[in-house]
Amino acid sequence: MGRYAAMVSGPAGSGKSTFCTALITHAQSIGRNVHLFNLDPAAERFEYEPSIDIKELITLEDVMEEMRLGPNGGLIYCFEYLLDNLDWLEDQLGQFDDDYIIIDCPGQIELYTHFPIMSRLISVLQQQFNFRICACYLLESQFMDDKTKYFAGVLSAMSAMINLEVPHLNLMSKMDLVAKGETGDAIQTGRRREMERYFDPDPLLLVDEVNSKTNPRFHALNQAVVQLIEDFSMVSFMPLDVTDEDSVGSVLSHIDNALQYGEDEEPKEPKDMDMGDFEE
Numbered sequence: 001m002g003r004y005a006a007m008v009s010g011p012a013g014s015g016k017s018t019f020c021t022a023l024i025t026h027a028q029s030i031g032r033n034v035h036l037f038n039l040d041p042a043a044e045r046f047e048y049e050p051s052i053d054i055k056e057l058i059t060l061e062d063v064m065e066e067m068r069l070g071p072n073g074g075l076i077y078c079f080e081y082l083l084d085n086l087d088w089l090e091d092q093l094g095q096f097d098d099d100y101i102i103i104d105c106p107g108q109i110e111l112y113t114h115f116p117i118m119s120r121l122i123s124v125l126q127q128q129f130n131f132r133i134c135a136c137y138l139l140e141s142q143f144m145d146d147k148t149k150y151f152a153g154v155l156s157a158m159s160a161m162i163n164l165e166v167p168h169l170n171l172m173s174k175m176d177l178v179a180k181g182e183t184g185d186a187i188q189t190g191r192r193r194e195m196e197r198y199f200d201p202d203p204l205l206l207v208d209e210v211n212s213k214t215n216p217r218f219h220a221l222n223q224a225v226v227q228l229i230e231d232f233s234m235v236s237f238m239p240l241d242v243t244d245e246d247s248v249g250s251v252l253s254h255i256d257n258a259l260q261y262g263e264d265e266e267p268k269e270p271k272d273m274d275m276g277d278f279e280e
């Protein structure tokens, strides 16, 4: 088997850990064996025990206390420490024959958009440990409710995509809240329809709507962003509803496709057969 990893990233609270849990539950229900890799040195609770846990190497709490760093500086320190201790990572990764790893990342968005740390880790996983990697970038549907916020979300997703340089899947998380909110069916149906436009966005319509809400000084900027959305057709979003197994299954299929999961495995040698009965 090859080695595959889905790296689950996105802003704080976007539903990364919940998605990892749903993905593992679904993978197990279809007979797959996947492993959770916790890459958040400050994570506290897990539904599934991680097979690999950065906290066994270093914790944010210890770093903040011992190095007198704040949470962001401390996090960077933890990742640099991990990159300086790749023998630990090699030991951990070496435990599995059937390597399909779900990596639950921290929510500090700078790690994906600004700093080269995640991209360095990705290079190590690819080049040194022979992994194929797909990034799943989550943004909350609640956050995207407003077109101007949608623009901000697209820019952060694009920035992560450019920074990480691996196949990239944008997921609009917590779609169950849009589908079954508390404000009544008609309103919710309308909201859901609005959201669905983001799954295959019409740039011209978007720019008109955003222009109608923003100062004319920003219209050229709006146009430039829309142009990016149009040029990078990959910056569309796929809905994710963790309460719906079909939705989780569909996302897993997209990850598999991005990873070309199992596509160029060596065909298995046919088992030796006893030909005695067939011989004349």
Ligand SMILES: Nc1nc2c(ncn2[C@@H]2O[C@H](COP(=O)(O)OP(=O)(O)OP(=O)(O)O)[C@@H](O)[C@H]2O)c(=O)[nH]1
Pocket: 010, 011, 012, 013, 014, 015, 016, 017, 018, 019, 040, 105, 106, 107, 108, 173, 174, 175, 176, 177, 240, 241, 242, 243
């Ligand atoms: N309704 C609903 N709530 C969700 C969903 N995903 C996450 N939540 C809730 O959102 C909150 C944050 O979810 P997490 O999965 O911890 O988010 P995270 O991105 O891992 O958070 P950080 O690791 O702190 O960045 C929790 O209260 C979850 O129960 C979802 O799909 N639907």
